Amino acid sequence: MSVSLERLQALRRQSGGPKPASVAVPVDPVLDQVAKLRGLLRVKRSSAPRIVQSTDRDIPGVELVPGLWFREQVLPLDVSWPQALDGTFARSEPIPSADLLFFDTETTGLAGGTGTRAFMVGAADVTPAGLRVRQLTIANTAAEPAMLETFQTWLSPSTILCSYNGRSYDAPLLKTRYRLMRQQEPLSGLAHVDLLYPTRRRYRGVFENCRLATIERRVLGIVREDDLPGSEAPGAWLGYLRGGSSQLLKRVLAHNHQDVVTLARLALHLEVQPCSP
DNA sequence: ATGGTTGCCCGCAGAACGCA
DNA sequence: TGCGTTCTGCGGGCAACCAT
Numbered sequence A: 001m002s003v004s005l006e007r008l009q010a011l012r013r014q015s016g017g018p019k020p021a022s023v024a025v026p027v028d029p030v031l032d033q034v035a036k037l038r039g040l041l042r043v044k045r046s047s048a049p050r051i052v053q054s055t056d057r058d059i060p061g062v063e064l065v066p067g068l069w070f071r072e073q074v075l076p077l078d079v080s081w082p083q084a085l086d087g088t089f090a091r092s093e094p095i096p097s098a099d100l101l102f103f104d105t106e107t108t109g110l111a112g113g114t115g116t117r118a119f120m121v122g123a124a125d126v127t128p129a130g131l132r133v134r135q136l137t138i139a140n141t142a143a144e145p146a147m148l149e150t151f152q153t154w155l156s157p158s159t160i161l162c163s164y165n166g167r168s169y170d171a172p173l174l175k176t177r178y179r180l181m182r183q184q185e186p187l188s189g190l191a192h193v194d195l196l197y198p199t200r201r202r203y204r205g206v207f208e209n210c211r212l213a214t215i216e217r218r219v220l221g222i223v224r225e226d227d228l229p230g231s232e233a234p235g236a237w238l239g240y241l242r243g244g245s246s247q248l249l250k251r252v253l254a255h256n257h258q259d260v261v262t263l264a265r266l267a268l269h270l271e272v273q274p275c276s277p
Numbered sequence B: 001a002t003g004g005t006t007g008c009c010c011g012c013a014g015a016a017c018g019c020a
Numbered sequence C: 001t002g003c004g005t006t007c008t009g010c011g012g013g014c015a016a017c018c019a020t
Helices: A003-016 A029-040 A141-153 A170-180 A196-203 A212-218 A230-241 A247-272
Strands: A062-065 A068-075 A100-107 A118-127 A130-138 A160-163 A191-194
Touching (some): A068 A141, A118 A141, A118 A230, A230 A247
Antiparallel strands (some): A062 A068, A118 A130
C-alpha cells in the first residue's frame, strides 16, 4: 500500500468522526496536489478522491480522472544529496539537484513508432522531504491524453531529465505520443542526462553487460524480490485491459518505482565514482 | 629544400547497446 | 524486434619534427 493512500485513509477516518467545527484541518500536500492536478485536467466534479478498495481490479493510488491513476510516495533519503551534482560524469555542466527529474516509462512494446504507447510513467525528484516518486498509470487507452497532460505539469523549463537510455527510447516515444494526441510536446527543449553512456564508460568490460538491472545489482547492491521482467509488462497491462487481474500490473508499478529510485541512486553513485577519462 | 615519419584532428560508416 | 545514441575503427588531411 502506498504512503499516500495511508494518509488519505487516515484523513478519511478523521473526517468520519466527530470534530469540533472550530478546528481547522491541516492541508494535506498529497490531497492538495491531487486537487491541483484535477484543476489542470479541468475535472469539474468536486467529490473526494476515490479511495481504493481491496479487490482484484484495484490499481494502487488515486484515480484523477476515469482511467488515470496517480500514486505518490516520498522515500527518506539514506544519504545527503548535494545541492548540485558535478556534471563531469555526464560530460555536462553542474546539475542542480532541484532540477533533476528521473523518469522511466513502461510501454506496450519495443517496436517504437506509432504502435507503441506508454501506459505508465514514473518520475522521481529530490525534495526537502526526501525522494518523491510519482507514478501515472492508465487503465484504458482513453486516459492517455490526461496522463501526458499530467506528466507535462511535472516539467518546467529548467527541468533536467535523467533516464537510462531514455534519450533513445523513452523520450522519443513520449514525444510521438504527445504529437499523436495533438498536444504540445514539452520534452524537446529540456536538457537530458542519459545515465546509460557514463555507465558504459565506467563499467564496460567490468560486468557482463550494462543493463540497468545488472548495474543496480552489481554496483548498488540492490536485489529485487518478485520483480516482473520488463518484457512481461506489455502483457500485464493488456491482460488488465481485457478484464484480467491487476496483480501483474501492481508488479509493473513496483518495477517502475524501483527503476526511478535506482536512477537517482545511480546518478549519485556516478557523481562520486566518475567515469574513466 | 626535400622527403619520410609520426601524431593529432576530423568526418564517416558500421557496430554495439539499451529500452519493454 | 526497431530505433537513436554513442563508441570505435578507419582513412584522409595537415602540421611538426627529424634526417639527409
